[in-house]
Amino acid sequence: MTNPIQIDDVNLVVSGQGGDGSLTVTNMLGDLLRDRGMGVYTERDVLSRIKGGKAAAGLRACVRERLVVRDHLQLAVIMDEEGLRAVARRLGADSVLVYDESDGPMPEGVISDDVKVVKAPFG
Numbered sequence: 001m002t003n004p005i006q007i008d009d010v011n012l013v014v015s016g017q018g019g020d021g022s023l024t025v026t027n028m029l030g031d032l033l034r035d036r037g038m039g040v041y042t043e044r045d046v047l048s049r050i051k052g053g054k055a056a057a058g059l060r061a062c063v064r065e066r067l068v069v070r071d072h073l074q075l076a077v078i079m080d081e082e083g084l085r086a087v088a089r090r091l092g093a094d095s096v097l098v099y100d101e102s103d104g105p106m107p108e109g110v111i112s113d114d115v116k117v118v119k120a121p122f123g
Helices: 022-035 081-090
Strands: 009-017 039-046 054-062 073-078 091-100 116-120
Touching: 009 022, 009 081, 022 039, 022 054, 054 081, 073 081, 081 091
Parallel strands: 009 073, 073 091, 091 116
Antiparallel strands: 009 054, 039 054
């Protein structure tokens, strides 16, 4: 069994199409982190289905009060290529990317090689 890690400040994004559960996942994570005493700031980016239906939510949780998200992401849960391209510049060596491969493999060359990638078929 691995030792749990201590998280005192985390910045993440969940992105997909409307109905994929992006906002629900972020709400659940936010509730979980609030229950553990962290301050949570969230932001949402939701387009109408007519304009493409993108839904994304960002979350920053911290043991100290923070009122904004950071540019750098520790975690990104991305359900399509559009979402991946939108967050690629915010991922770095200490980032974890969970990518939904239901619609095909993750495109190469979009993110840096030092990002930890977990490929998962959600659909």
